[in-house]
């Protein structure tokens with residue numbers, strides 16, 4: 296890696312936040328029922344909106360974060376402001392792929408080498424950006440299952456993807472729970488690609504503001520056992536992403552593939568075929 300720097304220790308994230316689910320002001324009884332059911336599925340408390348400001352709902356529920364479900368969008372209220380959930384660059388990347396645009400490089404796609412009809416297990420769903428791109432790449436005959444250990448992020452991804460008007464979104468199945476437990480339950484060679492994009496250790500300055508993944512995500516480092524299981528479950532390859540300089544790849548004994556100069560992300564691919 297050549298930096299000589301010591302990796303920052305993990306976890307470097309604040310303790311888990313108290314999360315509750317509510318609805319928009321305009322939500323009717325059917326939406327409120329849908330939100331309550333989603334909350335129950337993800338074992339999160341439901342806080343009825345009852346025409347109140349989000350700060351009041353949060354105060355009564357004892358929540359620091361509210362996941363706000365409405366007919367057309369999914370939001371997250373925290374620190375006095377509501378932000379809309381969206382899959383980051385995922386939609387744009389999926390659209391570029393659909394349009395056959397080759398001018399912008401997508402390091403995930405270049406490394407994953409996905410083919411139509413493949414089955415992908417994304418063990419770190421997050422905002423579902425990579426999962427959306429994978430779903431576009433594998434097409435209608437393929438499948439993407441995204442595991443997410445954070446109940447709040449799993450609910451946001453599940454409900455957000457339902458509201459995304461993109462055909463690829465409908466091909467992503469959200470699995471709420473720990474990827475390691477899921478992997479252990481899966482048969483040998485049951486997915487073509489198993490992908491990991493764990494939370495990076497950040498030596499860089501954190502961006503200001505509330506970052507959904509950083510504040511709600513599961514920051515545990517990828518255990519070697521997860522890699523071992525992934526090699527068993529994968530038919531073609533296991534992909535691991537890391538931030539530069541690749542501290543976690545080194546810890547796992549993986550060698551990063553060559554990357555573009557100045558890249559912030561590194562990938563290792565274990566071909567198991």
Ligand SMILES: C[S@@+](CC[C@H](N)C(=O)[O-])C[C@H]1O[C@@H](n2cnc3c(N)ncnc32)[C@H](O)[C@@H]1O
Pocket residue numbers: 383418419420421422423424425426442443444445448472473474475492493494495508511512513514515
């Ligand atoms: C860096 S984000 C992934 C971002 C994602 N690739 C995307 O494109 O949006 C890492 C995510 O993995 C989740 N995670 C970490 N460990 C996990 C585990 N053992 N099982 C399932 N999800 C996990 C975190 O909660 C976080 O949401």
